[in-house]
Structure formats: C-alpha cells, structure tokens
Amino acid sequence: MLKLTLCLPLLALACSKQPPPHSNFDEAPLIVIGVDGMTLPVLEPLIRAGKVPHLASLIEKGVGGKLFTDVPTYSPRLWTSIATGVLAEDHGVPNFSEEDEQGNMLRNGLPFTSNCRKVPAVWNIAADNRRDVDSVAWWVSWPAEEIDNGRIVASYAAQVQAAILWKPLLWDEGIPLLTYPNSLQNDINPLLDEGKPKGPLVKEYNKRFGTISPEWKVPFQRDILFRGTFHADRTHQKIFNNLQNIGRSADLRMLYLGLPDVAGHFFWRYREPEAFQYPVPTEMSDKIGGHIDKAYMQVDEWIGEVVANAPKNARFLIISDHGMGPANVTNPSHPQSGAHEEGPPGIFILAGPGVKQQGLLGLGKRKVGYIYDIAPFMLDLLSLAPGSYMEGKTLRYLMTDEWIANHPPLAGIDYRQGFREATTPLVPGEGLDAVFIDNLNQLGYVDDE
Structure with missing residues (x-):
C-alpha cells in the first residue's frame, strides 16, 4: 500500500496566498451545526423537561423534525453526502478507510481524506461563488482545502481527533495543513493548547460528567475515550466561536460535534438497562446512566454560546446524520451498547429569518427530508443554484411565502x-x-478482525 505522507513543500504551497474577503451576499448568514448521532427519542424528553433550552428555543422559533438517512451509517460516508448532496458512490468516501471490492475495509487501508472526494463540497461551491465560508472539524476535511474567501479548520478523523491532535511527540510539529489559510494555525494554537488531555478542560468535563473509578475497568477505559471526544468538540466549538470574532462574519459557517454519538455508543446499556438481556450493575447505571442526556445538555450549552455570539439575523440549521438506539443487547462485552446500523432518522432544526414557524412537528408529520437534501438547501439559503447532479432537493417548503x-x-x-x-x-x-x-x-466503529 502506497502511503503518501505530507511534507514541508506541500505545506508551503498551502500558505502561498490568502485572498481578501469579497462576498457579495447581504442576506442572513447560515450557521450549520452537525451533531453526530443526536436522536429525537432522547432529545424530545429533554425538551419537555426544560433541560435543553437553546435547542428548544430554536425549535419553537422555527421548525423541528426528523432527517432521514441512508445505510450503511458510516460517519465519513454520511457527513460527506450531507456536504455534497450526492450518494457515496458519487462522492468517493464510502467508509472510514479504503475498501476492497466487496465493500470491506482493507486491513492496511488508509483513512479517506479530503483529496479523495470526487465532487465539490458546499464550502467549495459557496466560496467559488463569492460567499465567505468558515468550516470547523467536518468529517474528511483534512487536508484543509485551499478555497478563495474561506477559512477551514480541518478534521482528519472527527470522533478520534483527540488521539491525533494531542498525540505525544506530535504536538511540537503539529498536523500539517490543519488550517486554511495556514496563518490561521497561529490563531487556533492557544485553544488547541487548552484542549490537551490534561489541560483546563478536565475541570469542565468533570463538572458535567464526574469521574469514574479505575476499579470499573471497562467504564473507566470508555471514559478516557469519551473525555477525548469532549476535549476535541469543546476545542472546535471554541475555535468556531473565535473565528466569528476574527476578521469578518462568514456567510456560511459549519461546525461538527461528535459527543452525542460517542455517548450513545458507550453508555446506552447504563441509560436503559432493561433493554439488555444481561445484568447491568445498578451502581454503574446510577453513576453513568445519565451520560447520554448530559452529552445532549452539554451540546445544547455549546450551541447556546454559538447563538449568543452569532449575528442577530443569523439563520441556524442543526442536523444529525442518523439517530440511535440500544444495540448488541445480548453481548455484554461489545464496546457499543448503542448503535444505528438500521439507519434511524436523525434530527433537523431550522430557525431564523424567513423560516416558517411550526415548532416541533406532530407525530406522523416529522419527516422533513433526507440527508441528501441538505446541500442543495444550504445553497438555496445562500441564494445559489443547486447542483444539477445532486441526489437531494432543496427544502424551501420550510420557508415563508414571502421568502x-x-x-x-x-x-x-x-x-x-x-x-x-x-x-x-x-x-x-x-x-x-x-x-x-x-x-x-477501541470505539467499536470497526471490527478488529
């Protein structure tokens, strides 16, 4: 397997130019937050209990429902479809890493990277059409693409980003092409430093989720990985908010958060022990059974900070790539007790100027659209034409008659x-x-066989 490792000449190429802003868009900016694995069966009770006030407020002011997905539900595959509006066979990112002809990941296959994508993402299209763009931590966005009028903080591996961003011995040199323009790296380095595993975010995590004794070996190991996701998400959310205050406010701003997905995979057996055909220790259920709900509450708090920092006329689109539910109910040793193989729908929330106020759609009426509709809809909200080749269609029916x-x-x-x-x-x-x-x-996303 040929392994292409980046080097300094390529890094120098990426910082060769930094075009000045030249947006000609004077309407509501669009803020898109992708929240991996967020599911309405968990979110709706939290809304009723008043525990996710920011998401509840957005739904009340706009519309909330279900976003239908596709299978297989591999994160890189779905998030790339969301960003491009096309099927996996058309965008070229079908899995986490390279596959054989039967669609199985190769043992020594390399993870897919942004240069593998065969079609432009919405950030390419928007930037090419005089829209300012910010994108932070979207799946398969590394190496950061050179786009006119845009700023990208890339993700090599999203949900395992923490293991890479703060890998010992890597920190001094950093990941090449993590940002575009390259000079943006200097702006985000202080926040990356704060995000280190033993940095100040430890207190934030402990305040929300507490600590787990090493005597509980399996939960303790999962807690270490879950902490990494928290650190990565919080760091990216801080970077996202910081970009709002640097230079200019972008027309399209995109942020990815993975905490609810990892929480669901790891902690469902403790949240809903009655769904499993093996005993779940009561003391563990009492201690960590609330982690999934707390992850939703944490994301709600972060989204609240984004809303507070955003322009007053901003439009918000909150989506997840799929839902989630209990899984592997007969296997107590499986790392995942929550999963989404059958493709349960994700969430869809839209609020802001021109959005028809409907609130949370009623039972039986919650299907808003498909993941393939998101890219053409984003372009529509930016007054840009859809891709003629895109699988999905715009969701403009959610907008007011005047709009x-x-x-x-x-x-x-x-x-x-x-x-x-x-x-x-x-x-x-x-x-x-x-x-x-x-x-x-370790996260249970792929088999070790």
Missing part, C-alpha cells in the same frame, strides 16, 4: 465541471493512520 416569493428557484448547475481530480488518501504524519484505525477499534 419563497423573493427567492425564485434557480436552475441547477454542474459544479463538478473544473473540480480537481480525486487522488489516493494522504497521511498527515508517520503512523497516524494506524492511530486512527486503532482508536476506531
């Missing part, structure tokens, strides 16, 4: 024309592909 009248539909454009060729996966540093696969194994 629709003032924004007539635009004919589709083939944005693939002139887009760079897809190439084989890159590796940001020696051995980091192995770190990626090892951590996915």
